[in-house]
Amino acid sequence: MQPETAMQYETAQILAAIQAGDTPAEEFAHLKLPDSYRAVTVHADEAEMFDGLASRDKDPRRSLHVEDVATPELGPGEAIVAVMASAINYNSVWTSIFEPVSTFSFLRRYGKVSELTRRHDLPYHVIGSDLAGVVLRTGPGVNKWKPGDEVVAHCLSVELEDAEGHDDTMLDPQQRIWGFETNFGGLAHLALVKTNQLMPKPAHLTWEEAASPGLVNSTAYRQLVSKNGAAMKQGDVVLIWGASGGLGSYATQMALNGGAIPVCVVSSPDKAQICRSMGAELIIDRAAEGYRFWKNAEEQDPKEWQRFGSKIRELTGGEDPDIVFEHPGRETFGASVYVAKRGGQIVTCASTSGFQHSYDNRYLWMNLKRIIGSHFANYREAWEANRLIDKGMIHPTLSKSYPLEQTGQAAYDVHRNLHQGKVGVLCLAPREGLGVRDAAKRDRLLPAINRFRNV
Ligand SMILES: NC(=O)c1ccc[n+]([C@@H]2O[C@H](COP(=O)([O-])OP(=O)(O)OC[C@H]3O[C@@H](n4cnc5c(N)ncnc54)[C@H](OP(=O)(O)O)[C@@H]3O)[C@@H](O)[C@H]2O)c1
Incomplete structure (x- = not known):
């Protein structure tokens, strides 16, 4: 298609430079940045559009728009990246259904931090917390990255002006998730990031494969592997909810990789098969088992917790989980606390089915169990998680890709x-399969990279 506008022409020039594969850094630095770019947005004036509907009936295809937005001004320590591909995270689902709160409240708060952050407080929100692409411009004070660098971005945005964030950047009082609590996210042709979000793109992966692990892989790494999370060790029994899903598919690989014993919970034979293809042997199909942890909206059923615990023991030869990898929340949390081993850990990063958890505290204190809260990952943890992908020790779990224009369906x-x-x-990538720079390494790892395809 011939470019019709200046934006389309300039975007085409950027894409051609990336596709060439050997464009020098100076040329990237001289490419004109378009004044506007294509992006997936939600609109502030639509934040009430789903009022009165059940969560399930709120349809991201209605609230997500694909439109042209103004290119933001570049600040110190920042970069503008040409986004070749991005991925859907559950946070984009939350944004699109305006739950638990509209993300415009985050943008308003961020806009008050400084003159520069005011850019983020707009009547539209460019969403998305993953990307793979190429650096086009860097702001003042950036030395480590330059135009032309092929990168992925993790989604931790910090200011680090307070002392609290300097041992663990996740503890920075100004910690935010880029593309969720900040504007100019990754589901777009261009993105604005802080350069301490950037990491090298693994050369053996396509753009869409490289973009897909970021948020969930880093989160699973901190939650399960890092000393800030469960500090998993060899031989640990790890109960993993949603083991073929976004977080769970990485947690399962990390457990196997680290010599632990994953017990994978899924909800269909296809998902069980995916877990087997990753190398897991102990799998529970929660749908086939028909667990009903809740008798009604108020009351849980300890007999069902017991039945679930017995199934785990049947698979493990009588052992209980050292670690429960939690994220479904309200529906499963009582069971998770019950089945964890004496002295074990329940490490949680989410509440997909409801954030008011209840559990029988006697099982926690009498058995000396611990509940640990975990959220995303600091730069070091995200870097380590990306390094595992680069080394071919953990693989992307991409099953399908949509064009930018169909992001609503992808989120649905x-x-x-x-x-x-x-x-x-x-995003900018015109089709799947582009961006591989190390074909020999890819050939070696291809069966593992393709495990989730066409299931
Ligand atoms: N704090 C953080 O930094 C962070 C980071 C990433 C994600 N999250 C949150 O974590 C949650 C999961 O994210 P994700 O990317 O893994 O999502 P996902 O791709 O949808 O996978 C979650 C899996 O959990 C299982 N599940 C869902 N509801 C369940 C229920 N009621 N009971 C038991 N299992 C259930 C499902 O697997 P089966 O149907 O096969 O059982 C589902 O595939 C979301 O709420 C997300 O916002 C938080």
Whole structure:
């Protein structure tokens, strides 16, 4: 298609430079940045559009728009990145259904931090917390990255002006998730990031494969592996909810990789098969088992917790989980606390089915169990998680990719749990399969990279 506008022409020039594969840094630095770019947005004046509907019936295809927005001004320590591909995370689902709160409240708060952050407080929100692409411009004070660098971005945005964030950047009082609590996210042709979000793109992966692990892989790393989370060790029994889903598919690989014993919970034979293909042997199909942890909206059923615990022991030869990898929340949390081993850990990063958890505290204190809260990952943890991908020790779990224009459908699939692993989004990349720079390494790892395809 011939470019019709200046924006389309300039975007085409950027894409051609990336596709060439050997464009020098100076040329990237001289490419004109378009004044506007294509992006997936939600609108502030639509934040009430789903009022009165059940969560399940709130349809991201209605609230997500694909439109041209103004290119933001570049600040110190920042970069503008040409986004080749991005991915759907559950946070984009939350944004699209305006739950638990509209993300415009985050943008308003961020806009008050400084003169520069005021850029983020707009009547539209460019969403998305993953990307793979190429650096086009860097702001003042950036030395480590330059135009032309092929990168992925993790989604931790910090200011680090307070002392609290300097041991663990996740503890920075100004910690935010880029593309969720900040504007100019990754589901777009361009993105604005802080350069301490950037990491090298693994050379053996396509753009869409490289974009897909970021948020969930880093989160699973901190939650399960890092000393800030469960500090998993060899031989640990790890109960993993949603083991073929976004977070769970990485947690399962990390458990196997680290010599632990994953017990994978899924909801269909296809998902069980995916877990087997990753190398897991102990799998529970929660749908086939028909667990009913709640008798009604108020009361849980300890007999069902016991039945679940017995199934775990049957698979493990009588052992209880050292670690429970929690994220479904309200529906499963009582069971998770019950089945964890004496002295074990329940490490949680989410509450997909409801954030008011209840559990029988006697099982926690009498058995000396611990509940640990975990949220995303600091730069070091995200870097380590990306390094595992680069080394071919952990693999992307991409099952399907959509073009940018169909991001609403992609988010709908994740919202309705119709997907496997990760769902990708092609941004500037005109088709799947582009961006591989190390074909020999890819050939070696291909069966593992393709495990989630066409399931
Ligand atoms: N704090 C953080 O930094 C962070 C980071 C990433 C994600 N999250 C949150 O973590 C949650 C999961 O994210 P994700 O990317 O893994 O999503 P996902 O791709 O949808 O996978 C979650 C899986 O959990 C299982 N599940 C869903 N509801 C369940 C229920 N009621 N009972 C038991 N299992 C259930 C489903 O697997 P089966 O149907 O096969 O059982 C589903 O595939 C979301 O709420 C997300 O916002 C938080």
